[in-house]
Amino acid sequence: MPMVKKTLKQRIVDASVVLFQQDGYHNVTVERIVEYIGASKGGFYHNFKSKDELLYEVHDVFISYVIKQSQEAYDKYDTPIKRLCAMLQTLTQVFDVYQSHITVFYEESRSLSEEYSAIIHKKRDQYRDILQKVIEEGQQTKDFRAELPCTIVTMAIVGMINWTYMWFKQTGPLTMEEITEVFTDMILRAIVTDQAMEEATQFMVKMKPEEQAGFINV
């Protein structure tokens, strides 16, 4: 790994993600960001048109990553069930790497100005569309129950996942892997048809009888 000196721009982005997540966009001044990394306001405005543009940058780096990962998960497999599970799986990594970004993304998107907001919203829709496509295709192949409107199913899944940023703590007793496993199990049971349940079973929570006896909820 080549030891590249981080640019001021990158240092500003890194610092601001942390600060925005901690105290919120409006409670973090430009002054404080540059102070935090030992830079100046001049340096800041040399790299960014506005504080707003910085917020956009933070949003974009995150959502672009999520789209890329989701699309890759889609392309890598060829059945709806496998694709869905792979997409749920990628979230594990996203949460572990980008937790601060996620918080900023969902709490501060309103602070984006009109123009930036439009771009981000388009990308957010793109992410949802990939998931919705998987659901729709699964309904056509009769892997997923067709009696559930796919828009609602999609948003149910998105909600379950996205809400995690509100309560998941990296220092807590639950790992992101466990959570993803349980989510996957719940979602599959909820939407997979009886005839396709066999393929789905391999992705579900396994439990040997002896474990079941002494199971303790955390």
Place this chain on the structure above:
Amino acid sequence: MPMVKKTLKQRIVDASVVLFQQDGYHNVTVERIVEYIGASKGGFYHNFKSKDELLYEVHDVFISYVIKQSQEAYDKYDTPIKRLCAMLQTLTQVFDVYQSHITVFYEESRSLSEEYSAIIHKKRDQYRDILQKVIEEGQQTKDFRAELPCTIVTMAIVGMINWTYMWFKQTGPLTMEEITEVFTDMILRAIVTDQAMEEATQFMVKMKPEEQAGFINV
């Protein structure tokens, strides 16, 4: 219904919910709130200690209502499945009545000062605890699958529901009733044990074969 003249305080709260939801707490000035209802800053600060207290008021009126409704749903029934369904059902009403409050509640809770934030967080936990209690009791009675950690199940449900405020539009093609029905179906299938599935079936999405043929996703 007695025609009571609305107090200035109430008018301020009503106006601020709308404005906060539209533009966010930080983008709505006290000046604009009082202008909106034809009042003055003096009137505002006669009724509220600070802008912050107003935000607290908005939060409190909402979360208190949700807790009350949830607790009533719990008390009204005596089995975990019925209780869970009733709690999910109350959300229909909450969303129809309090949509602006909900948005403010989830987007602006960070803007609350320390002291108010603590109170609201406590109440938010209270709401979650009622739901978690239902899940735990259901696991004990073997109505709900005990192999799923009840904290994750609880947060999965909370997420699915709460996220709705992000995409549900009263003017859209979906009604809150439809959404609640699909959510209920998905959640029950996800967590109800095989042996209890019969009791749950009555709460699930029904579909006659002839409907199924021509079903179109919205």
Place this chain on the structure above:
DNA sequence: ATATTTAGACCGACTAGTCGGTCTGTACTA
């Protein structure tokens, strides 16, 4: 090899404007 020019990254004092909150005055009520 050394001197000179120049681009552009970065600095920080300063400005212009904003907004939460106060204070004094007034109208109305009991």
Place this chain on the structure above:
DNA sequence: TAGTACAGACCGACTAGTCGGTCTAAATAT
């Protein structure tokens, strides 16, 4: 007369963004 409810001018703290200037390092000239 005392108290309450409100009006609106005003204050002071704060902050996004500016602007003239500095410093470094690479390109070019001598």
